[in-house]
Amino acid sequence: MLFPVYAALAAALLFYLILPVAGAFRLRGQWHRFRDRVVQLALAPPLRYSDIAAARREGRSFAGPFRLYGTIEAIEGSDQVWVKGPSVSALVDLSHAPLYVASPGPSEAGSISRLRWGSVSSLVEGTTIFVGGLLSIKDGRPIFVDSSDEMLVAVCHDEEEGKLLPRLVSGGRAPNEYWNYMTVISLSLGVATISGILLAYGSSSLPSLRTLVFLAGALPILPFAPPGLALFFAYRRFWRLGIASRTSRDLLRMPLRCCSFRQTMAINEEPPKSATWLAIPIQEGPRKSGYAPPTLFATADPVDPSAQSFVVDGDPETRARKVEWASALYVAASGLSFGLSIALNFALAFALWRLFAS
Numbered sequence: 001m002l003f004p005v006y007a008a009l010a011a012a013l014l015f016y017l018i019l020p021v022a023g024a025f026r027l028r029g030q031w032h033r034f035r036d037r038v039v040q041l042a043l044a045p046p047l048r049y050s051d052i053a054a055a056r057r058e059g060r061s062f063a064g065p066f067r068l069y070g071t072i073e074a075i076e077g078s079d080q081v082w083v084k085g086p087s088v089s090a091l092v093d094l095s096h097a098p099l100y101v102a103s104p105g106p107s108e109a110g111s112i113s114r115l116r117w118g119s120v121s122s123l124v125e126g127t128t129i130f131v132g133g134l135l136s137i138k139d140g141r142p143i144f145v146d147s148s149d150e151m152l153v154a155v156c157h158d159e160e161e162g163k164l165l166p167r168l169v170s171g172g173r174a175p176n177e178y179w180n181y182m183t184v185i186s187l188s189l190g191v192a193t194i195s196g197i198l199l200a201y202g203s204s205s206l207p208s209l210r211t212l213v214f215l216a217g218a219l220p221i222l223p224f225a226p227p228g229l230a231l232f233f234a235y236r237r238f239w240r241l242g243i244a245s246r247t248s249r250d251l252l253r254m255p256l257r258c259c260s261f262r263q264t265m266a267i268n269e270e271p272p273k274s275a276t277w278l279a280i281p282i283q284e285g286p287r288k289s290g291y292a293p294p295t296l297f298a299t300a301d302p303v304d305p306s307a308q309s310f311v312v313d314g315d316p317e318t319r320a321r322k323v324e325w326a327s328a329l330y331v332a333a334s335g336l337s338f339g340l341s342i343a344l345n346f347a348l349a350f351a352l353w354r355l356f357a358s
Contacts, residue, residue, distance in 0.1 A: 004201040005209055008194045008216035015190025016219055023182030030114070031173045034100070035250060037151045038168045041067050041132035042258035042299055042308060049088045051135070052142045060137060065150055067132040069161050072123050079117055080143070081154075083131055090142040092131050092154055097146035102157040102171060108281075109243050111171035112155070123156075130155045130164055162308050163276050165258070169250050170281070175243065187220055211353050215346055222349070223341040231341035235334045242330035244281040245323045251278050252320040255297035255310045263296045265311075271296055275309035280319075 045051070047066040055063035070085035079095040094117040101113045133152035136145045146152035159167050174180070194217035198210065215222070223232040255262075255278075265271065275296065292314035299308045312319075 002209070004197050005212045005216070008197050008213040011190055011193045011197070012216045012219050015186045015193065019186040020178055020180070020183040023180040023186070024177035026182075027174055027180045028177045033151065034112075034114075034153070035169050035172045037153050038132070038155075038165060038172070039254055039258045041065070041153060042165055043260075044132060047085060047088055047090060047135065047142075052088065052090075052137070055135075055137045055142075056140060063135040063137060063142070065133060066135050066144075067130070068144070069130055069164075070128075072125055072127045072129055072156075074125065075123060081123065081129075083129055083144075088142075090131070090135065090144060092144045092152075093146070094152075094154060097133075097152040097154065100153065100155040100172075102155055102159065102167060104158055107167040107170040108175075109171065109173045109247065110175040112168065112173075127156050128158060130157060162274055165308060166251060166254065166276060166278055166310070169254050170247050173243070173247070176239065190220075191217055207357065208354075211350060215349055219342055219346070222345040223338065225345055227348070228341035228345035231337045231344065235337035235341065238330045238334035238337060242327050242334060245327035245330055248280045248323040249320050249327060251280060252312065252316040252323070254278075255312065256316060256320075259297035259299050259308075259310065261296075261298040261300065265294050265296050267293065271311045272298075272309050275311050277311045277313075280313075280323075 044065045044067045047068045051063055051066065068083060068085045068088075068090060070083045070089075073082040073084040073089060075081055076091065079093065081092045081094065083090055083092055097117070099115045099117055099120055101115060103111050103113065105111065131144050131152075131154045133144045134147055134150035136143045144152055144154075155164075155168065157164060157167070194213065198213045198217065201209065201213070222228060223235075271277075271294070275298075294314065295312045295316060297310045297312065
């Protein structure tokens with residue numbers, strides 16, 4: 001007798017939760033690999049002509065991992081781009097790698113777009129681009145290629161070289177992983193499946209069963225009605241705070257991974273002019289009394305003009321642990337708020353139907 005209700009709830013669980021969440025984890029994994037790779041590439045040396053000449057002279061097929069800041073010079077063939085750096089040019093093979101684009105404006109979640117090369121209609125000559133990955137030597141020409149061990153990263157941007165890394169770490173994430181390419185398809189399949197169940201058992205003599213099946217199909221839109229709407233707004237606020245906390249955590253841990261030079265600065269000491277103060281989107285709570293001196297990090301000796309330098313207020317390890325705990329709490333609070341908004345409106349809608357149907 002209750003089979004249509006169980007079937008509708010099972011379909012809702014599959015299409016409204018399991019499949020979108022699976023897509024969310026896949027999307028989160030993609031962006032995590034991107035952020036992890038750009039931090040790794042901060043340790044790679046900048047490409048110079050001497051590196052290419054040495055690989056040619058020694059007959060090597062691969063010169064090693066390098067990074068190159070430059071501009072787009074020309075497009076060759078269907079999937080290769082010439083990038084011109086300060087003293088050297090190299091090809092970038094995008095046949096097996098996406099092209100990332102940093103949009104102008106604030107560095108926040110979603111400000112970095114991931115595009116399939118086939119969907120890119122055109123690239124303007126002179127566009128600033130960062131390329132990092134394995135450099136291959138084919139027919140004497142240097143080509144950045146993607147491989148299973150050395151992920152290729154190519155990002156069009158408008159940022160200064162020394163400030164690009166924190167921007168990529170901040171913006172290289174989805175603002176809401178649940179809303180991914182699989183979600184729209186999965187929700188549509190869920191509505192179609194539950195509608196089919198409703199039509200198949202539409203002649204049931206128990207109107208309550210039909211109502212429960214209908215409400216199961218309407219689960220995605222239930223949070224947008226009061227009183228659950230207030231909980232939905234709470235979910236959105238907690239989720240944004242969770243995203244900000246994860247961004248703060250990644251920014252605080254970034255110099256710990258990519259910088260070989262570290263120095264606790266003295267009171268009134270000025271950092272190098274090229275150093276970037278890391279803007280932490282969210283604070284981790286009240287600080288203990290006392291002055292916490294800033295910490296200077298650099299990818300090499302900070303007197304080297306090519307070094308990337310960062311300044312973090314206080315101790316980054318301690319602050320990263322605090323915001324990581326905050327992130328877990330915000331995510332749990334957002335999930336609880338969203339679940340309660342659905343449960344509340346589901347129960348209220350069914351109760352109102354029973355009241356007016358009687």
